[in-house]
Amino acid sequence: MTATTRRFFGIFCLMMFASLLLCAAANSHWDRVPSKDHIRTNPLATHPESVPAGALVYKDHCAQCHRSDAMGDGRKKPALRSEHIRSATDGDLEWFLREGDLRHGMPSWSSLPEAQRWQLVSYLRSIQ
Numbered sequence: 689m690t691a692t693t694r695r696f697f698g699i700f701c702l703m704m705f706a707s708l709l710l711c712a713a714a715n716s717h718w719d720r721v722p723s724k725d726h727i728r729t730n731p732l733a734t735h736p737e738s739v740p741a742g743a744l745v746y747k748d749h750c751a752q753c754h755r756s757d758a759m760g761d762g763r764k765k766p767a768l769r770s771e772h773i774r775s776a777t778d779g780d781l782e783w784f785l786r787e788g789d790l791r792h793g794m795p796s797w798s799s800l801p802e803a804q805r806w807q808l809v810s811y812l813r814s815i816q
């Protein structure tokens with residue numbers, strides 16, 4: 689191996705390592721949440737109607753993919769009773785519902801009234 693080849697190989701390895709690190713860090717949706725959204729708290733958290741209302745919205749819009757028991761399909765559609773959901777703030781969840789991730793098959797729910805997204809957050813919390 690010449691010195692130049694060795695140098696190129698070294699740089700190549702460094703770049704691979706750096707991109708691996710970046711991929712690992714960008715693994716969770718919650719890492720992409722802007723801080724002003726991340727810190728929001730659920731304004732409906734203490735409303736007694738929030739959980740049953742969220743359950744109805746869930747049944748209408750979410751159960752078809754995430755299943756009525758929220759355990760997902762074991763493949764592309766994730767369970768919504770999970771450590772990953774429990775690790776999210778209220779704001780992270782509301783942001784993700786608003787944004788969706790269409791590239792990976794999760795629609796955006798920005799067309800729902802904001803109150804319904806918070807009801808969904810209440811519902812998701814209640815089933816953990």
Ligand code: HEC
Nearest residue numbers: 717749750753764765766772773789792793794795797808
């Ligand atoms: C058309 C199928 C579909 C529907 C309908 C749907 N989802 Fe999803 N959802 C997905 C897929 C696929 C993912 C994984 C997306 C990804 O990995 O980026 C996902 C991801 C999520 C996540 C993130 C889970 C995690 O641990 O990362 C949450 C929270 C979520 N959905 C909640 C909901 C709620 C609440 C509704 C109803 C308003 C809903 N979804 C409706 C397909 C769907």
